[in-house]
Amino acid sequence: MSMEGVQAGAARGAAPPRANAGEREPLISIRELKVHFDLGGGTAFDKLIGGSGVRRVVKAVDGVSLDIYPGETLGLVGESGCGKSTLGRALLRLTEPTGGQALFRGRDLARLSKREMRGQRRHLQMIFQDPYASLNPRMTVSQIIGEPLDTFGLGGRGSEREGRVRELMQTVGLSPRFLKRYPHEFSGGQRQRIGIARALAADPDFIVADEPISALDVSIQAQIMNLMEKLQRERDLTYLFISHDLRAVRHVSDRVAVMYLGKLVELADAKVIYRDPLMPYTKALISAVPVPDPAVEAARRRIVLQGDVPSPINPPAGCRFHTRCPWAIEKCKEVVPPLAEIKPDHFAACIRISPEEPDIEKVAPGDAPGLRGTGRVIAQ
Amino acid sequence: MSSQNGTLLSIKDLRTYFETEDGTVRAVDGISFDLKRGETLGIVGESGSGKSVTNLSVIRLIPSPPGKIVSGEVLFHGQDILSLPDDEVRKIRGKRISMIFQDPMTSLNPFMRISRQLMEITQLHLGHTREQAYEHAVKMLETVGIPDARSRVDAYPHEFSGGMRQRVMIAMALSCEPELLIADEPTTALDVTIQAQILELIKNLKRETGTSVILITHDLGVVAGMTDDIIVMYAGKVFEQAPTRELFERPGNPYTKGLLKSVPDPAHEEGTELYQIPGLPPDVAHLPPEQCPFAERCYRAEEICKKEFPPFVQLNEEHFSLCHFAEEVYDESRGGAQTAGSHIDPNGLPLQGGGGR
Numbered sequence A: 001m002s003m004e005g006v007q008a009g010a011a012r013g014a015a016p017p018r019a020n021a022g023e024r025e026p027l028i029s030i031r032e033l034k035v036h037f038d039l040g041g042g043t044a045f046d047k048l049i050g051g052s053g054v055r056r057v058v059k060a061v062d063g064v065s066l067d068i069y070p071g072e073t074l075g076l077v078g079e080s081g082c083g084k085s086t087l088g089r090a091l092l093r094l095t096e097p098t099g100g101q102a103l104f105r106g107r108d109l110a111r112l113s114k115r116e117m118r119g120q121r122r123h124l125q126m127i128f129q130d131p132y133a134s135l136n137p138r139m140t141v142s143q144i145i146g147e148p149l150d151t152f153g154l155g156g157r158g159s160e161r162e163g164r165v166r167e168l169m170q171t172v173g174l175s176p177r178f179l180k181r182y183p184h185e186f187s188g189g190q191r192q193r194i195g196i197a198r199a200l201a202a203d204p205d206f207i208v209a210d211e212p213i214s215a216l217d218v219s220i221q222a223q224i225m226n227l228m229e230k231l232q233r234e235r236d237l238t239y240l241f242i243s244h245d246l247r248a249v250r251h252v253s254d255r256v257a258v259m260y261l262g263k264l265v266e267l268a269d270a271k272v273i274y275r276d277p278l279m280p281y282t283k284a285l286i287s288a289v290p291v292p293d294p295a296v297e298a299a300r301r302r303i304v305l306q307g308d309v310p311s312p313i314n315p316p317a318g319c320r321f322h323t324r325c326p327w328a329i330e331k332c333k334e335v336v337p338p339l340a341e342i343k344p345d346h347f348a349a350c351i352r353i354s355p356e357e358p359d360i361e362k363v364a365p366g367d368a369p370g371l372r373g374t375g376r377v378i379a380q
Numbered sequence B: 001m002s003s004q005n006g007t008l009l010s011i012k013d014l015r016t017y018f019e020t021e022d023g024t025v026r027a028v029d030g031i032s033f034d035l036k037r038g039e040t041l042g043i044v045g046e047s048g049s050g051k052s053v054t055n056l057s058v059i060r061l062i063p064s065p066p067g068k069i070v071s072g073e074v075l076f077h078g079q080d081i082l083s084l085p086d087d088e089v090r091k092i093r094g095k096r097i098s099m100i101f102q103d104p105m106t107s108l109n110p111f112m113r114i115s116r117q118l119m120e121i122t123q124l125h126l127g128h129t130r131e132q133a134y135e136h137a138v139k140m141l142e143t144v145g146i147p148d149a150r151s152r153v154d155a156y157p158h159e160f161s162g163g164m165r166q167r168v169m170i171a172m173a174l175s176c177e178p179e180l181l182i183a184d185e186p187t188t189a190l191d192v193t194i195q196a197q198i199l200e201l202i203k204n205l206k207r208e209t210g211t212s213v214i215l216i217t218h219d220l221g222v223v224a225g226m227t228d229d230i231i232v233m234y235a236g237k238v239f240e241q242a243p244t245r246e247l248f249e250r251p252g253n254p255y256t257k258g259l260l261k262s263v264p265d266p267a268h269e270e271g272t273e274l275y276q277i278p279g280l281p282p283d284v285a286h287l288p289p290e291q292c293p294f295a296e297r298c299y300r301a302e303e304i305c306k307k308e309f310p311p312f313v314q315l316n317e318e319h320f321s322l323c324h325f326a327e328e329v330y331d332e333s334r335g336g337a338q339t340a341g342s343h344i345d346p347n348g349l350p351l352q353g354g355g356g357r
Helices: A044-046 A084-091 A114-121 A141-151 A158-171 A187-201 A218-234 A245-250 A271-277 A280-288 A294-299 B052-058 B087-092 B112-127 B130-143 B160-176 B192-209 B220-226 B244-249 B254-262 B326-335
Strands: A027-042 A057-067 A073-077 A101-102 A124-127 A207-212 A237-241 A255-260 A265-268 A339-343 A346-348 A376-379 B007-020 B023-036 B041-045 B067-076 B097-100 B180-184 B214-215 B229-235 B237-243 B312-316 B319-322
Touching: A027 A084, A027 A255, A027 B220, A057 A084, A057 A101, A057 A265, A073 A084, A084 A124, A084 A237, A084 B052, A114 A124, A124 A187, A124 B130, A141 A158, A141 A187, A158 A187, A187 A218, A218 A237, A218 B254, A237 A245, A245 A271, A255 A271, A255 A280, A265 A271, A265 A280, A265 A339, A265 B041, A271 A280, A280 B192, A294 B220, A294 B244, B007 B052, B023 B052, B023 B067, B023 B214, B023 B237, B041 B220, B052 B067, B052 B180, B052 B214, B097 B160, B112 B160, B130 B160, B160 B192, B180 B192, B192 B214, B192 B220, B214 B220, B214 B312, B220 B244, B229 B244, B237 B244, B237 B254, B254 B326, B312 B326, B319 B326
Parallel strands: A073 A237, A073 A255, A124 A207, A207 A237, B041 B214, B041 B229, B097 B180, B180 B214
Antiparallel strands: A027 A057, A027 A101, A255 A265, A265 A346, A339 A346, A339 A376, B007 B023, B007 B067, B229 B237, B237 B319, B312 B319
């Protein structure tokens, strides 16, 4: 297949039809978002000095379109290297997108100047994976949680500011007695609470939570998930919940998006996607999750994928999953499958399935109904 | 846990302590269990529960100082490993008992070709010549499903992906056809689809070779499908021990119940709030010895739990639980683990702070 342009130009086409019917306006609209990292190579000089003969580009996020609605939790899952964290970071401009749009209330975050973006950060916050690395060890809890208050001029001074910090600590289940303590005096779960309090300080609308529970013990994970859900109800928050833990994502999310090598491959209601995944990769991913029930484990059929995730440097042409897909045909190596609506509000990127026959196991051998253009396409 | 002839490994009252500035950490504090030949035993626990230290003690790899095996016996074929001289232990370790660790990158030597690392083992333990060892290395890589093994055997570890490195680790561990394989969080660093491959591989190899396996993990899902028996550890103690199915269907310990309920279960759950065990894992250096270490976090705790260390109660032939109320908890969960602590307000979010416990 053709190599796509290295420098992603302007987003191709305008916004495709919204993912979800209904009249709700999305809070965040991502359109053809791209984050490419150019590793160089491929020039005559590179060949001369014995470097890479081809230009190497990591297509961490490669044309993702997605709507996130107010008050929902959108789960984003995928294996390491699929680009899920990069997508979350690009949304908040912690990593610069190289193409496409990220609309927040109609403004394209990807095009804002640094200064304008800083003004928007109040509304858009992040919770990080590693509660050990994401808190400044030389700052007290009070300083950490109070910093966004100062930055955005929300906290006032002196006792008023301290009052706000105490309130935030209480909100996340930390005793305000520990106002003057340093991060190392807390456990992992407590540190994650501090990180959450910091994210809440600016009273945001949207929070990107990047693997917020992965570093925590099992009994603490439940505490943090419950806390996040409680805060969402109380404060009308919208989450992008990024995780490789499918059980956790299933639990907290309203809808789930699955990423593979920089592309969205499936998007549906969280319950539906678990019960009835359509895209072969999602099927394999879900069947691989161990279930804490010996009876279920003994009875289930597991799709064990062969091989590893290919490198995101110059990923496979066509459908990126074709190298590991048990149902792949020749066409899959050539055609990039669009994310199409196979069932109502259930989108999948696979040319072998269609609204007429959504079950990959029942598709006639060699058939690729997706090529005939059935099904509403929301993204290329 | 009785038949002497079927028992491969028998641990009796093992205690491993670490001397730290903060005082003595009783990482493993009086652990006993048996492992039958050909069986897979799961050891489940959170960080700091002592599950890894238990197994490092079995193979005498506790760094000393600060660690010290204070007392106990580790009987392997009836012979106490703890009282053997070092060179005798070395003959067992890697040959008859071998290990796989969580992070294959830190367990492989980055400067040595895979072939040499594999050859070293069989040259040492089985007296292979270079040629024999090389052929054996290729064969082992094929066994663990590394494609094109012959051409990749001379690669360096960094040339392999995480899943492939873990396969190499398994190939090394199984080189001498050990009688016991200890796998310490073998899939924690891997993605789910790769995890499924590795677990499948361990299962198949175990079936073919009859090796006994101890699988250490924090993931209840992993042990559910892999093990015959399970030990649940908390604060250096065995809290519960039972055949796998029984443990999941009818737990007899409040901690186990809490753990089972706090894991989202996509197969059953319907959008309800997760049960949460309140509080924090204990600081083992500062546990008062005369109380139940779980008392502060337990839904079932009463006065006695804070005054007396609980007994290890036998609930049926193979089911034990460390709890003052083991029998009642066991009866409660007749209808499955889901009924545990249902009288507890799931919203009850405890206020917590550093060190406050």
